[in-house]
Amino acid sequence: MKKALSLLLVCAMTFSLAACGSKESGTTTPAEDNSQTEADAQPEGDAQPEGETEAPAASDGAVFKIGGIGPTTGGAAVYGIAVQRGAQIAVDEINAAGGINGVQIEFNFQDDEHDPEKSVNAYNTLKDWGMQVLVGTVTSNPCIAVVEKTHEDNMFQLTPSGTAVKCVQYDNAFRMCFSDPNQGLESAKYIGENGLATKVAVIYDNSDPYSQGIYDAFRAEAANQNIEIVAETSFNSDNKTDFSTAVQSAKSAGAELLYMPFYYTEASLVLAECSKQSYKPVFFGVDGMDGILSVENFDVTLAEDLMYMAPFVANSDDEQVKSFVTKYQESFNEIPNQFAADAYDCVYVVKAAMEEAGVTADMDASAICDAMVGAMTAISYDGITGKQISWEANGEPNKAPLVVQIKNGETIGL
Amino acid sequence: MRQMNIKALNKTTKSNIVTYGIVILAYLIMEILMRAGVVSSLLQGLLVPLCTYVILAVSLNLTVGISGELSLGHAGFMCVGAFSSAFFSKCMQEVIPVSGIRFFLAILIGAAFAALFGVVVGIPVLRLRGDYLAIVTLAFGEIIKNVVNVIFLGKDSRGFHISMKDAFSMGLEPEGEVIINGPQGITGTPNDSNFLVGIILILITLFIVINLVNSRTGRAIMAIRDNRIAAESVGIHITKYKLLAFTISASLAGVAGVLYAHNLSTLAAQSKNFGYNMSIMILVFVVLGGIGNIRGSIIAAVVLTLLPELLRSLNDYRMLMYAIVLIATMIFTSSPGGQAFRERYSLKRLIGQRKETKEAE
Numbered sequence: 001m002k003k004a005l006s007l008l009l010v011c012a013m014t015f016s017l018a019a020c021g022s023k024e025s026g027t028t029t030p031a032e033d034n035s036q037t038e039a040d041a042q043p044e045g046d047a048q049p050e051g052e053t054e055a056p057a058a059s060d061g062a063v064f065k066i067g068g069i070g071p072t073t074g075g076a077a078v079y080g081i082a083v084q085r086g087a088q089i090a091v092d093e094i095n096a097a098g099g100i101n102g103v104q105i106e107f108n109f110q111d112d113e114h115d116p117e118k119s120v121n122a123y124n125t126l127k128d129w130g131m132q133v134l135v136g137t138v139t140s141n142p143c144i145a146v147v148e149k150t151h152e153d154n155m156f157q158l159t160p161s162g163t164a165v166k167c168v169q170y171d172n173a174f175r176m177c178f179s180d181p182n183q184g185l186e187s188a189k190y191i192g193e194n195g196l197a198t199k200v201a202v203i204y205d206n207s208d209p210y211s212q213g214i215y216d217a218f219r220a221e222a223a224n225q226n227i228e229i230v231a232e233t234s235f236n237s238d239n240k241t242d243f244s245t246a247v248q249s250a251k252s253a254g255a256e257l258l259y260m261p262f263y264y265t266e267a268s269l270v271l272a273e274c275s276k277q278s279y280k281p282v283f284f285g286v287d288g289m290d291g292i293l294s295v296e297n298f299d300v301t302l303a304e305d306l307m308y309m310a311p312f313v314a315n316s317d318d319e320q321v322k323s324f325v326t327k328y329q330e331s332f333n334e335i336p337n338q339f340a341a342d343a344y345d346c347v348y349v350v351k352a353a354m355e356e357a358g359v360t361a362d363m364d365a366s367a368i369c370d371a372m373v374g375a376m377t378a379i380s381y382d383g384i385t386g387k388q389i390s391w392e393a394n395g396e397p398n399k400a401p402l403v404v405q406i407k408n409g410e411t412i413g414l
Numbered sequence: 415m416r417q418m419n420i421k422a423l424n425k426t427t428k429s430n431i432v433t434y435g436i437v438i439l440a441y442l443i444m445e446i447l448m449r450a451g452v453v454s455s456l457l458q459g460l461l462v463p464l465c466t467y468v469i470l471a472v473s474l475n476l477t478v479g480i481s482g483e484l485s486l487g488h489a490g491f492m493c494v495g496a497f498s499s500a501f502f503s504k505c506m507q508e509v510i511p512v513s514g515i516r517f518f519l520a521i522l523i524g525a526a527f528a529a530l531f532g533v534v535v536g537i538p539v540l541r542l543r544g545d546y547l548a549i550v551t552l553a554f555g556e557i558i559k560n561v562v563n564v565i566f567l568g569k570d571s572r573g574f575h576i577s578m579k580d581a582f583s584m585g586l587e588p589e590g591e592v593i594i595n596g597p598q599g600i601t602g603t604p605n606d607s608n609f610l611v612g613i614i615l616i617l618i619t620l621f622i623v624i625n626l627v628n629s630r631t632g633r634a635i636m637a638i639r640d641n642r643i644a645a646e647s648v649g650i651h652i653t654k655y656k657l658l659a660f661t662i663s664a665s666l667a668g669v670a671g672v673l674y675a676h677n678l679s680t681l682a683a684q685s686k687n688f689g690y691n692m693s694i695m696i697l698v699f700v701v702l703g704g705i706g707n708i709r710g711s712i713i714a715a716v717v718l719t720l721l722p723e724l725l726r727s728l729n730d731y732r733m734l735m736y737a738i739v740l741i742a743t744m745i746f747t748s749s750p751g752g753q754a755f756r757e758r759y760s761l762k763r764l765i766g767q768r769k770e771t772k773e774a775e
Contacts, residue, residue, distance in 0.1 A: 073730055074686075110726065115686045116678045117463055121723050124459035144601055144680040149459075166601050166680075206580065207563060209598040209682075219582055234580075236563070236597075 064100055064361050066091070066350060067131035068109035068343075069122045069146065070138030076114035079339045083138045083160050084109040086340030089327050090347035100351050103361045107347075112137060116145035123149055131155070132365045133354075133372070135346045138339065140164035140209055147173050156369040158350060160342035164209055168395030172369050174376055175395055176342045176349065176385065177311065180213030183286050184261065186401040187309055188218045191257065192225025196282055199230045201255030203246045203270060205262045207236035214261040214286055230255050240266050243273045250279070257282040264292040271302040287311055290338045293409065300409045310404045311385040312341035313411050321384045338385070345383035352379050430624050433709045434617065441613045456723060462677045464719055465612025466670045469619045471699035471715035472708055473666030476623050478697065479706030480632065481659040482639030484548040487535070487555030488667050489692035493683055494531045495524035495668025496675035497562055497594070500603040503676065504593050505569065507604055517606035521615070521672050528668020531558070532661035540656045555693050562683040567594040599682030600675075607676040615673060616712075619666050623708060626662065635659050702743055 068087055070080030091107040099105060108129055112119035119142030126134070134150060134157045137143045143162030150157045151170040159167055163180045167173065178186070191197060200222065205211035215232075222229055231253035233246035247270065250258055258274070258281045260267050267289055274280070285292075285308035293300055314325050314335050324344055328336040336344075350372075356379050357371035376391045383389065386399035403414045444461065447453045470492060477485045499520040510516040535554050542550055566577040570590025577584045581592050594600055626632045635655050637645040646652055675681050685691055699718055703710030721739060725732035746752040 073733060111730070113686070115684075116680050116682075117674075117687065120459055120678065121456060121463075122726075124455040124457075125723070125726055127455040141598075141680050141682050141684075145678045148605070148679040164598070207597040212580070212597060216580070216582060238560075 062361060063104050063106045064354070065106050065108070065130050065132050066347070067123075067126035067129070067134050067136070068107065069112050069119055069126070069134065069136035069142070070109070071114040072109070072111040074113045074115075076139055079161065080111070080114075080138050082337050082339035083136070083343040085328065085332055086324075086336060086343035087135055087160075087347050089324065089331065089340075090344045093327075094347065094351055100354050101358075101360070105347075112139075112142050114139050114142060116142045118142075119146050120149060127153070127155075132361075132363075132368050133350055134158070135160065135343065135350065137162060140167055143167040144169075154366040154369045156350075156365070156372045158346050160346045161339050164213060171373055171393070171395075173395050174391055174397075176346050176397060177338075178287070178309075178399075178401065179396060180210060181217035182396070183309055183401075184214040184217030184219075185221045187214075187259070187261075187284065187286060188221035188225050188227060190309075190401070190403055191259075191284060192222075192227055196284070197255075197257035198226060198228055199253070199255050200227050200257045200259055201231040201233075201250030201253055201281070202229055202259045202261070203233050203235070203243065203250070204260075205236060205240065205266070206234035207238075208262065210288065211262045215259075218259065218261065235266070241269065243270045244277075246270070247273045247277055247279060250281070251277060255281055257284055260285045260289070262286075263288040264290065264295060267292055268295045268298045268303075271306070272299070275302050283307065285309070287338055293406065293411070294335060300406075303406045304408075306406045307403055307414070309401055310338065310411070311399070311402060312338045313402075313404055313413060315411065316413070318384065320382075324384050341384050345381070345385050345389075348383060349376075349379070349381050349389075352381050426628060429709075430628075433620060433624070433712070436709065436712065437613060437616055437620065441609070444609065460720065460723060461609040462607045462612050462673060464716055465609070465616055466673045466677070467696070467699065467715040467719050468616050468712050469670040469673065470667055470696045471703065471711040472616075472619050472623055473663045473670065474696050475700045475703075475706065475708060475711045476626070476659055476666070477663040478700050479711075480623075480627055480639070481635050481656060481663075483540070483656070483660070484544070484697075485551040485660070485663075486548050486690060486693045486697065487551035487553075487558075488663075488696050489688045489690070490535075490551075490555030490558035491528045491531060491664040491667035492671035492674065492692070493555075493558050493562060493688035495528040495671030496681060496688070497600065497671075497683070498527035498668075499524035499672040500600045500675040500681050501567070501593060503604055503606065504600060504602065513604060513606045516604070517611065517676060520606070520676065521669055524668045524672035524675075525665045526668075528671065529661050529665035531668075532664025533657065535664075536657045536660040540653065540660060552690055552693070555688075555690060559683045559685070559688045562594075562599075562688075563597050565594050566592065566596050568592045597682060599680065601680050603675055603679060603681055605676060605679060607673050612673055615669055619669070620708065622662065622666065626659075627708075631655065631658065698740070702740070702747070704747070 068084060070083045071077050072080045072084060087107060087109070091105050094100065095104050108126060108131070110122035110125055112122045119137055123146050134155055136159060137146050138161050140162050143159050144164060144166045147157060147167060147170055150172055154172060157173040159173065159175045161177050162175060163177055165179055165181060168175050191200070202215060204215040219229060231249045233249055235246065260270060260283065267285060271283065283306040285306065287309050289306070289308035290310050290312065292303055292306070314321070324341070325336060328340060353372045353375040357375035359368045359371050377393050379390065381389045389397050389399040391397055404411045405414050444453065448458065470488065474485065474488045477483050502523045503516055503520045506516055539547060539550050539554065564578050566581045566584055568575045568581065568584045568586045568590050570587040572587070575584040575586060581595055586592065634645070634650045637650060638652055638655055642652065699715040700711050702718065703712070703714030722732055722736050725735050728735060746756070
């Protein structure tokens with residue numbers, strides 16, 4: 001019996017290995033199996049029966065190949081999947097409307113599991129596929145590892161949501177979102193200029209570069225804005241469910257405003273804890289707060305009057321936003337978050353820069369990069385995460401920071 | 415009697431030569447293929463990680479297979495090696511511009527620090543046995559990861575500054591540079607790792623482990639594994655030999671960490687790369703390759719690292735396939751049914767049978 005079972009499983013394994021060499025997974029691209037061709041070149045991998053080395057796919061010159069990298073499995077999958085979906089909608093729209101300068105786009109999104117090493121593997125896979133422009137990566141640390149490689153290869157890179165400063169440290173890389181320090185700076189300025197509070201308590205996630213990066217910049221700017229930080233408490237990824245001490249210390253320090261530079265899942269717990277301790281300061285968050293109203297089993301009245309920096313508001317009256325949100329809901333049955341919106345804009349920015357630079361599909365990645373880097377600083381783009389966005393040569397976007405507030409369970413722009 | 419000894423020796427020597435040969439052959443074939451330009455970027459990018467995992471698997475095999483101690487904290491030593499060497503390289507980037515010398519020193523530093531931690535961890539931990547040892551090493555691995563995550567270390571004209579709280583409280587001068595930035599780790603480590611260095615390090619690892627196993631010390635270590643009381647009764651110093659094996663294993667893991675850190679420009683201690691997930695993955699390499707079987711560890715590490723990448727075209731299902739392959743391999747290599755199956759249809763036997771039938775004719 002066991003013998004039969006093991007034989008069956010071995011057959012299954014052999015079949016699966018053989019299948020991966022030749023069969024197409026049928027996602028969005030017709031020519032992605034190139035990445036497997038030289039697998040058998042590994043001499044020690046003699047257990048793999050897959051065989052024939054294919055000739056490199058002839059580029060027919062009829063498509064632009066845009067690659068994407070982000071986590072679609074693992075703990076950060078929610079961000080990667082949002083980016084994949086947002087970008088896919090933009091690609092489908094552009095292709096339906098006739099493509100870029102009449103040339104269709106192929107989009108190939110690879111999983112990196114939020115791991116720098118896997119991210120570089122994903123990048124190499126895309127390179128084998130023939131990628132000409134990279135939209136990614138989604139998370140900061142993998143982005144820093146990948147930007148090193150794109151810089152070596154001179155590949156144009158536009159990250160939708162890599163917020164760390166070093167994500168765009170090279171000339172070939174740009175970003176769609178605000179950088180971490182930029183957000184910290186802008187929120188301190190906003191609080192100071194609008195006189196929201198002078199005594200501020202901060203809770204932050206010291207295991208998350210995003211949270212830490214924002215807070216560092218916030219603290220540096222706070223001194224200039226006459227803001228006194230009276231309490232600061234940190235938590236980390238292994239310990240983020242109980243916020244009673246953090247809220248207690250903010251309350252006893254008499255803080256008038258609670259600054260929360262982290263994601264909405266933890267924020268919902270903090271808000272619940274504040275309500276439990278009947279502590280009612282002004283709540284101020286960052287763009288990670290986007291999505292708090294859709295947290296399951298969360299009493300949205302707790303988030304009343306919560307303010308946060310948001311590049312994208314899903315229920316905005318803007319025509320572009322409305323159309324995007326409708327399409328996203330039709331396709332995936334959920335409200336898009338800021339990651340999806342950033343990715344959507346990224347693809348359109350790539351389109352705008354390509355049209356400005358006048359690149360053609362038969363150019364190689366390096367030539368496209370050279371042309372697009374020049375074009376990026378020349379374009380001005382109206383999208384769903386901001387209007388009249390322009391880019392500096394250092395890769396940072398110029399867009400107006402938007403602060404929104406939750407009123408009666410709805411987000412409204414301030 | 416004497417003849418038998420020589421025969422036995424020849425057999426191990428032969429087997430060792432085959433192991434070295436596989437590694438060298440793999441290098442030559444890859445090098446030729448790369449020169450010919452037929453190797454995909456994916457595989458080229460995977461070469462250094464493959465070397466890293468091979469070293470890790472071989473070094474853990476020393477603890478698990480030869481010394482018989484189940485250690486689940488191997489990634490912790492890798493983490494120590496990675497951070498100490500990346501810190502060194504980052505500081506010395508301007509002072510030693512020749513990457514070869516700098517990397518050589520970085521490797522020594524990574525190995526030394528990991529060995530130091532091996533001794534520190536080993537002294538209390540090796541008093542335990544079995545499950546208890548596994549649990550404590552698991553905890554030590556996590557502790558190392560978490561401690562690294564709260565270290566902030568910066569450099570300015572006044573020297574080094576360290577903080578366990580945040581980068582701000584180090585009070586750096588404006589032009590000062592933060593080198594280890596807590597959870598964000600070290601960014602901008604020079605990319606000094608390459609395939610050749612990786613292969614050389616594998617060969618050195620093999621040389622150390624194989625020679626240790628076949629030495630007087632190795633026999634003492636294996637005697638302790640097989641019967642602790644008997645070994646003690648013939649005068650083998652248990653703690654000394656156990657600690658020796660554990661420390662060498664840790665130090666080699668540190669070398670793998672150095673290779674890892676200098677392959678990517680970002681280094682952060684996450685549960686993905688230095689947590690227990692990684693420790694268990696290395697253990698999986700060792701178990702699947704055969705506990706105590708060095709060559710098996712090499713092959714298992716290579717196959718299991720390549721597998722998820724080769725299955726990329728299956729998208730999210732690749733994790734599923736990976737698990738199925740693991741289970742199938744386990745059944746095939748270790749279950750009684752699988753062993754009987756292999757016995758019946760083994761290549762050696764089939765050849766032997768054919769010979770027998772020929773002879774009969």
